[in-house]
Amino acid sequence: MLPSADLGLLPGIAAEDHGGVTLCADMPWISACRSPETVSDFAAVVADYADRLWGAGVRPGAVVALVKSNHFDIQAIQCAVARIGALPALLSVTMEPADLVYCLKELQRPYLLIDTDGAAVLRPWQGQWGEVAARVLALTPEAAVAGAVELGESAPHRITRRSGSDRTLITHSSGTTGKPKLLVHTVDSLYAHVAPQIGVVQSLGSAGISAKCLSFVHVRMSSGLLTVLNTGLPFLGITSPDLPSVREALLRYRPEALEAQPNMFLRWEALARETPSPFSTVERYISSFDAIHPRTLRTLLEASDRPNPTFIQAYGQTETGPVTILMTTRSDLHERGRLNSRDVGTAFPGMEIRVVDDAGSPLPAGAPGHIEVRTPARAESMIGRAPLPGRETWWPMGDIGALGADGHVELLDRHVDQVLGVPSTLRAEDVLLDELPELAEVVIISVEGTVTAVAATTDGKPVDEGRWQQARDAAELPRNTRVEYRPWDDFPLTGTMKVRRHRLLPHGAPG
The missing domain is CATH 3.40.50.980 (Rossmann fold)
Structure with a gap:
């Protein structure tokens, strides 16, 4: 068809x-x-x-x-x-x-x-x-x-x-x-979301079950459904991200591919250490929405029993659909510097990406600035808002990043989440999670001008102060960075399990 x-x-x-x-x-x-x-x-x-x-x-x-x-x-x-x-x-x-x-x-x-x-x-x-x-x-x-x-x-x-x-x-x-x-x-803009996904599925020649645990109201799931129906890919929808439900579904259906939101994968690191591993049959992990933490990527790839499983990351937003793609295999984990980057890959065919300064002028390769894209997948309009510019116009993603000479995009921060004195909150969080395995989550924000790490640990206990200071220095955070510990369940999340960073601020505290 x-x-x-x-x-x-x-x-x-x-x-x-x-x-x-x-x-x-x-x-x-x-x-x-x-x-x-x-x-x-x-x-x-x-x-x-x-x-x-x-x-x-x-x-x-x-x-x-x-x-x-x-x-x-x-x-x-x-x-x-x-x-x-x-x-x-x-x-x-x-x-x-x-x-x-x-x-x-x-x-x-x-x-x-x-x-x-x-x-x-x-x-x-x-x-x-x-x-x-x-x-x-x-x-x-x-x-x-x-x-x-x-x-x-x-x-x-x-x-x-x-x-x-x-x-x-x-x-x-x-x-x-x-x-x-x-x-x-x-129909056309939604198909432009779907077309690259159909291309990826067809190139991989998958025949096993593809499981997704997502927010089923998100456009990513609508485009995922269209991809499944167009390609005849076997599909399983996992309803809840809670560990018992995920464990049961994975052990019952033994999927070949598994997609989830990044923070779901972060929570599932605990499952990766179980025997039998619920992820043993997974050949391909898939994640979009945000860049995945390197620790999470490494943990999940190592939990698969497949010879050389792949982690497929896509970068985009609801307004644009997937814009870039990056594939990382288990053998890539040994590549120098690979897991110290915020690389989210290169643009899909037919999509364009650039990085500009505050005045909108393109920046040279490697210089951080505002990420903009042009894509036929961009939404047609917004309800109750002014008409959107044509799809030939560059669209601001609201993110800070850099574009390499090889076309790879380095994602550094959401514009609204930048913290003074921290070159990249996302990279700092990556380093803290790698240095401190007991962290279940950590988010860098500014509270009344002070850099603050809001952290949850797997056992509910604070990190040893000496180890925290070493990890803080490795993450290039200011020496006066303070830590606020909270239970993971107290982190305010969206339906796609993104942390609502502005809701982490104490009531009335300026960002």
Whole structure:
């Protein structure tokens, strides 16, 4: 079949082409007519959701906001909404409730589709549901709280086809730097996310299960689904990043490829030391969103029983999709300096990247500055914001980095996360994690002008002071850097497990 990014039509097309291929989740599909095991099952679930949405009155042109627990069924519901010509808006249930209400208001009274978790999060605003939603639909009877109607009765739906310039999906940014941005993707811009991924899958010739443990409302998962449906790659959606759930899923399904957010992989280092290793069958690890910590990369590669496993990193953002790619094998770990860098690879074909100074002038190779990209995958627009510049315009990533003469990008900092006196907070955190294996997480911020390391240890005990000072010096942090220890569970995270650095500041403290 020809590659496609039509969320509504592709499940059915893929079912005809490779319907028997595995496509499943590790947990039951509570709101679906069945728990799919194959591509054909998935297509049937999408069609059933579409019938039920049609029966509830959803019609072409409507916006359907989805707020539910993290599960792969989000992707099936998204496809069903698109199939009947409506526009899915995927919102994370882990978002701050006030931010969720903000997003619903920006969407101008969409249909609101919830499960029990979505209902619980939005319950304080239940009296305002009529103001922010045209109608509230409950995925299960348990979610049908006051004002919500169960998504139950079916009616044969009418399929809507989309052209390349038609809007097909609304997702949101992580909200690490403020209010989430609602981003609109067209069929063409979403396909530009997918095309490089299809190329990578086809070049690797994979046949084993590809497992993903992600935020299923993120555009990365939507493009991942399209890649799976286009290529016939067997797929497993892992619902929870908690260690027992991940261990059970990996030992049961024995995936060949495994994708997760960087901070999930960091948390899973503990699993890598277990016998039997849950990662023993993993040939390829995949990570996007942020650069992976070198310690984590090394730990996971060494946990595989494959001859020479690979770690594939992609750098990008919700607005752009993946922009660069870097592949590291276990044999590369011995390459001098490889794990002391923040290298996130080179640009995918058809995408451009540059580094500029404050005035927007390109900088020479190796000079740190602002990273900008040009890509056909950039989102079409933002809800409630001024029109975006054309895709031929350079797009600021909001990151500080350097571009090498060989085209490799060195990622140093988010612009808003820079700390005075620290050349790169990301590199400093890498060094601390390498020097101090007992650290489960460490984040460098500024508190009232003082460089501060907010740290969590695996055993909950502070690091020996002498060892801390040695690690601090190796990380090139100021001698007056202070350490604040917190339990890992106290770190404020986004739905993609990024640390909300601005939320680590004591109340009222300036950055």
